[in-house]
Amino acid sequence: MFSWYRYGIESPVRRAEEAAEAEAEAAAAAAAVAAPVTLGHMCTRDAECAAADSHSRCVGGVCDCALANSTCSAQRTGCHPGTFQCVSTGACISWYFVCDGRRDCADGSDERCRAPRCPPLAFRCGSGAGARCVSRAARCDGERDCPGGEDEAGCVGRTRCPEHTFRCLDGTCLPEYEYCNAVVSCPDASDEPRAACKARGRRPPGALCPLRCDNGRCRSTAVACSGRDGCGDLSDEARCNVCRCPAVH
Ligand SMILES: [Ca+2]
Numbered sequence: 001m002f003s004w005y006r007y008g009i010e011s012p013v014r015r016a017e018e019a020a021e022a023e024a025e026a027a028a029a030a031a032a033v034a035a036p037v038t039l040g041h042m043c044t045r046d047a048e049c050a051a052a053d054s055h056s057r058c059v060g061g062v063c064d065c066a067l068a069n070s071t072c073s074a075q076r077t078g079c080h081p082g083t084f085q086c087v088s089t090g091a092c093i094s095w096y097f098v099c100d101g102r103r104d105c106a107d108g109s110d111e112r113c114r115a116p117r118c119p120p121l122a123f124r125c126g127s128g129a130g131a132r133c134v135s136r137a138a139r140c141d142g143e144r145d146c147p148g149g150e151d152e153a154g155c156v157g158r159t160r161c162p163e164h165t166f167r168c169l170d171g172t173c174l175p176e177y178e179y180c181n182a183v184v185s186c187p188d189a190s191d192e193p194r195a196a197c198k199a200r201g202r203r204p205p206g207a208l209c210p211l212r213c214d215n216g217r218c219r220s221t222a223v224a225c226s227g228r229d230g231c232g233d234l235s236d237e238a239r240c241n242v243c244r245c246p247a248v249h
């Protein structure tokens with residue numbers, strides 16, 4: 001078989017291959033230079049923001065919309081309040097999944113869990129420079145998840161429970177996702193009050209309602225963007241997708 005290479009002649013096929021390789025290398029280099037960063041996340045250059053959304057740029061170290069009068073912004077990324085937005089895809093996930101040891105974002109940004117990069121939605125163990133973070137779901141769940149057990153501090157025998165936990169009427173502290181999750185966990189069942197968790201209509205004034213579903217039910221904020229229908233009407237799974245600034249015409 002005739003071979004361009006054997007005779008030392010430059011093959012047109014080879015030239016095409018080289019061009020394709022160079023193109024791929026250039027694309028890879030461009031991607032490496034500007035890893036996409038979505039609205040509201042930390043950036044160093046406009047190119048990072050533009051790689052995720054061509055209508056955004058780096059403003060004061062955070063990706064924001066290029067147009068000041070845009071309907072979306074770093075503060076309004078389109079996600080449910082209290083959910084975590086994956087850095088490069090823009091998808092929103094429940095705070096429950098942040099620093100839970102499993103990759104839920106395609107880029108693994110939910111598992112960058114060592115200080116100083118700990119996501120604000122996670123629980124930080126200790127205060128050292130290299131302190132690790134765990135999911136807030138680990139708070140007061142009865143198991144030591146932090147190396148120093150900080151996640152279980154203040155959970156027993158207190159008149160108040162730590163932030164981001166649920167206090168049963170008998171004073172027991174539980175992780176906040178236990179509220180209205182259809183599993184009785186308080187010894188007195190006060191984490192599953194029927195009026196708030198099941199009723200679709202009126203509820204007693206002052207009833208705890210961390211997340212109000214469109215159908216009127218109350219749920220823990222952990223169900224928002226958890227990938228499962230926590231409300232019974234899928235309203236907790238709406239607004240979990242990538243937010244894009246509106247096209248500029
Ligand atoms: Ca995770």
Ligand SMILES: [Ca+2]
Nearest residue numbers: 138143145151
């Ligand atoms: Ca724990």
Ligand SMILES: [Ca+2]
Nearest residue numbers: 178181183191
């Ligand atoms: Ca429960």
